[in-house]
Amino acid sequence: MSPRLVPARDDSVRRTDHPLTVTVDGEPVPGIAGQTLAGVLLAAGRTAWRTAGSGAPRGVFCGIGVCFDCLVTVNGERDVRACTRRAHDGDAVTTQSRRSGDPGDARAGERP
Amino acid sequence: MRRRSVVVVGAGPAGLAAADTALAAGADVTLVDSAERPGGQYHRMLPDAYGARAPEAVQHGYRSFERRVRRVLDHPRCSWWAGAEVWALERRDPGGAAPAAPAPSCPPPKVHVLAPAPGGGPRRRHVLEPDALVLATGAHDRVLPFPGWDLPGVCTAGAAQALAKGERVVVGDRVVVAGTGPFLLPVAVSLLEAGSTVVEVVEAGARARVARGWLGRPWELGAQAGKAGELLALTGVLARHRVPYRFGRAVVAARGDGRVEEVVTAAVRADWSVVPGTERAAAVDVVCVGHGFTPRLELPVAAGCALRPGPRGTSEVYVDVDDDQATSSPGVYACGEITGVAGAPAARTEGALAGWLAAGGAPRAGAVRALRRRRDQGRAFARRLAHAHPVGAAWPGWLRPDTVVCRCEETDYATVCAAAQDPTATEARAAKLATRAGLGPCQGRVCGPTIAELRHRHGTGQPPAGPTDPGSHHRPLAQPIRLGELARPPAPPAPDRPDLAHLPPEESGS
């Protein structure tokens, strides 16, 4: 377990947290308002959530919407970059896979 | 007389400064950024929802930045489009396809924007037709591949920075920050501040060369002395935390089962060839890597702007601009890291000049002369940094045949080399189709410069198209757009209002 949110009580920026909950493949994951989905997933200790074609796990790489490693499906919308999408309470996140045959196989819906 | 309208794309240090001076010169300004808050990469702001009472704790130069943000965003002639993406530029040259020299009177391209609808709902499509366009889209980390760089837990230095500064998430407990360039320092310091243990900062460049680049001939630094001072202060923080800052070493592999558990570094020579027997492994849960920056060129290329090779060699190119920050495309200006990498102060100065001139401000006012001088010092600083932190030509020495080079399509090094030597695939496009490298969701944004370099190096037969050939940066869609969004008719551009012309206080001093 390693990535995490700086605890509010120790945070030099003196923030106030408003909790929210998203689900990831049906499982509830807590976060705070303002976080990106990638931030929520990382702070919950998840370092990988997408599966590349070879089956290799992927999580955050560039963190700023450039690499598309962090793609997820959010409330049915495919190929959302988790690192640039703000989390909203109740967001239903499903993970994606590019490995053929996997349930979340993204190749069918891939953009040109 | 109708006021000039200026669209500025990107609200980082460069774009914000451009908006500020364009407003000061009397133009109507539309400032567009895909982020929800202005600031770009350098001034990445915390989300409003955090209610942070001391945001300056993690921001260098926060007060003057905040003043500028307020001055620009509250200006009656500025419309600020937050969370809005420019997804295409449509040239208005006769015929549309790139004529050799478009008429100088030709207006800049139409700007296609996808913006959030007020009150939520699906994003709306807008088309803007400004009198001048300022591009300030910045850059992202460049990362050279190494075995294991596709393991979770390996991320760009920028990702660690964005998460720590922008949402107070630390990427890991035990971190090695590695690559080359001064940017490794603020990243390491942010991680320390947020509570990680930084095992070491690993700079591939040699100590003497780096020191000469940052600090040599200090009288030439001029306005950039502040940036050099900021870097020295950061090395002081590392020293206080007893974080070793090692020179002449590079990350050559990351290992782990399903995520990174161990990083291997090795001593490298000036050309980044690995010194055998110097490999050393360290237990980590995150490796943050950056080997410089790659400018975001899709919009400049779509606008038809000429490119030029950067000071670090052939695989890095930037937008070519003249003394006025004007590109080769009429009515299109460029500023900030898309024209060269010298840090936020230099980006700001370029932006200030670009915005003022794009808005039709007097080109020879005294304050503008001072701006040009500072801009030239910024350009010189970019050359210094590039010279201090070159990418050594022998870096592919640490690749293995099965090392993934294109992360999206998982194309390996052996496949890229084989395609480069294939006489039937000398054209970059044919090689792309054969290997799929660069054809994945990121469209080659991450591996593009690497593939170009490897093809250049291993190619036989005809030399591949030069890197300044816009083809390799051509992406028909600068940002992903969904079919439903494309199908909806565009909404009208938002309206605006009046004022007078003088440079804002930050730019009127020299």
Ligand SMILES: Cc1cc2nc3c(=O)[nH]c(=O)nc-3n(C[C@H](O)[C@H](O)[C@H](O)COP(=O)(O)OP(=O)(O)OC[C@H]3O[C@@H](n4cnc5c(N)ncnc54)[C@H](O)[C@@H]3O)c2cc1C
């Ligand atoms: C992740 C990251 C973090 C960094 N952090 C630091 C730091 O802490 N300290 C430091 O000294 N340097 C940092 N840098 C270096 C930084 O790039 C420069 O110092 C500075 O921010 C460059 O300013 P700029 O205005 O040229 O570009 P940027 O600051 O990159 O701003 C460009 C803006 O353009 C927007 N944009 C791009 N394309 C589009 C589009 N199609 N539509 C709409 N908007 C668009 C982006 O959202 C962004 O806000 C960082 C770089 C990266 C990549």
Ligand code: FES
């Ligand atoms: S991590 Fe690169 S796009 Fe999200």
